Amino acid sequence: MREKVTGARRWVVKIGSALLTGDGRGLDRAAMSVWVEQLAALRASGAELVLVSSGAVAAGMSRLGWTERPKTTHDMQAAAAIGQMGLVQAWESSFQQHGLSTAQVLLTHDDLSDRKRYLNARSTLRALLDLNVIPVINENDTVVTDEIRFGDNDTLGALVTNLVEADLLVILTDRDGLYTADPRNNPQAQLVSEAMADDSSLDVMAGGSAGALGRGGMQTKLRAARLAARSGAATVIVGGRIERVVSRLHQGEELGTLLLPERGMLAARKQWLAGHLQTRGRLLLDDGAVKALATGRHSLLPVGVTAVEGGFRRGEMVVCIAPDGREVARGLVNYAAQDAARIAGKPTESIARILGYIDDPELVHKDNLVLI
Numbered sequence: 001m002r003e004k005v006t007g008a009r010r011w012v013v014k015i016g017s018a019l020l021t022g023d024g025r026g027l028d029r030a031a032m033s034v035w036v037e038q039l040a041a042l043r044a045s046g047a048e049l050v051l052v053s054s055g056a057v058a059a060g061m062s063r064l065g066w067t068e069r070p071k072t073t074h075d076m077q078a079a080a081a082i083g084q085m086g087l088v089q090a091w092e093s094s095f096q097q098h099g100l101s102t103a104q105v106l107l108t109h110d111d112l113s114d115r116k117r118y119l120n121a122r123s124t125l126r127a128l129l130d131l132n133v134i135p136v137i138n139e140n141d142t143v144v145t146d147e148i149r150f151g152d153n154d155t156l157g158a159l160v161t162n163l164v165e166a167d168l169l170v171i172l173t174d175r176d177g178l179y180t181a182d183p184r185n186n187p188q189a190q191l192v193s194e195a196m197a198d199d200s201s202l203d204v205m206a207g208g209s210a211g212a213l214g215r216g217g218m219q220t221k222l223r224a225a226r227l228a229a230r231s232g233a234a235t236v237i238v239g240g241r242i243e244r245v246v247s248r249l250h251q252g253e254e255l256g257t258l259l260l261p262e263r264g265m266l267a268a269r270k271q272w273l274a275g276h277l278q279t280r281g282r283l284l285l286d287d288g289a290v291k292a293l294a295t296g297r298h299s300l301l302p303v304g305v306t307a308v309e310g311g312f313r314r315g316e317m318v319v320c321i322a323p324d325g326r327e328v329a330r331g332l333v334n335y336a337a338q339d340a341a342r343i344a345g346k347p348t349e350s351i352a353r354i355l356g357y358i359d360d361p362e363l364v365h366k367d368n369l370v371l372i
């Protein structure tokens with residue numbers, strides 16, 4: 001029994017090109033509807049789900065009647081733009097059969113390394129999950145060149161896992177999992193059932209290259225598992241063609257390769273925050289706010305802030321100062337300095353009226369706070 005899988009509340013499921021397009025023969029709608037049935041059951045059981053779907057280039061190629069991956073980047077981008085239409089249509093109509101709606105989200109790696117866009121993407125995805133909609137994410141291939149040439153959606157899957165603070169990343173691929181060597185040229189290779197994501201002996205095993213349609217191979221899947229582990233998430237690399245694969249994983253069956261994080265989710269996040277040394281401003285708190293933060297259970301609300309110093313932007317690190325001048329916490333702030341100053345001391349209900357918009361009800365969310 002794998003508790004890390006059965007106990008996961010928020011899943012990111014990534015499906016690669018080779019699987020989705022039945023090895024290049026256009027979108028495999030039958031396979032898609034089989035996964036959707038299981039994903040819908042997973043959702044119905046109460047777990048939240050984000051789908052990361054590759055396959056735009058491969059689907060576009062098949063619509064255009066191309067049999068080889070185009071040589072130029074712009075042709076590849078054109079194929080992706082064409083294929084993305086069919087891809088999201090297929091997901092949407094399949095999920096609709098189970099009464100679920102989907103939402104298309106196209107992201108680039110740059111979006112996720114920019115703090116402001118990162119927070120914006122996170123708020124949107126959280127809102128979609130609250131609305132019980134399944135986000136279907138792919139790379140925004142129109143605006144990237146490096147990623148479309150060298151990148152891969154395994155990394156995107158991991159970044160999304162960090163972004164939505166999922167506890168599990170499931171990478172469905174065309175092999176049953178990570179083998180001790182590339183099974184294409186090593187018939188003796190054995191399936192690795194479980195390992196720590198940071199185990200360096202895995203690097204040699206994942207050394208082989210990708211299949212004809214995918215690009216990352218096992219290396220990018222391993223790297224994705226390590227990236228996901230940074231926010232405390234576990235990863236399963238598993239065969240997407242295995243019968244009832246998602247349902248069986250959910251029931252605890254030991255399929256594929258489970259790669260475990262060293263630390264739990266919150267501990268990993270707090271450690272990341274603690275190591276984030278550059279602070280951009282200060283929030284001066286009243287006694288009530290200091291007491292609330294000290295419990296470790298509360299976020300910092302604007303009402304407990306008496307003054308704002310510095311020129312920080314949304315998503316940057318600020319220091320929280322008690323009335324006696326002590327530094328009590330650090331955290332990622334949800335509003336830029338100017339707006340934070342306008343809502344300081346005011347009740348949460350008045351944020352929208354004062355600013356004309358509301359991003360988050362709290363100034364610093366408790367998950368983004370480290371107490372000192």
Ligand SMILES: Nc1ncnc2c1ncn2[C@@H]1O[C@H](COP(=O)(O)OP(=O)(O)O)[C@@H](O)[C@H]1O
Nearest residue numbers: 016017018173179181182208211214215216217
């Ligand atoms: N140690 C390994 N274990 C399993 N597969 C491996 C290994 N090394 C390389 N591979 C290759 O990686 C391929 C899967 O990666 P890729 O083609 O990028 O798939 P996807 O489109 O699902 O991302 C497999 O078909 C396999 O040939």
Ligand SMILES: N[C@@H](CCC(=O)OP(=O)(O)O)C(=O)O
Nearest residue numbers: 016017054055056057153215
């Ligand atoms: N974003 C592009 C490329 C993604 C891709 O091929 O990744 P993968 O098959 O998961 O290694 C697409 O949808 O075709």
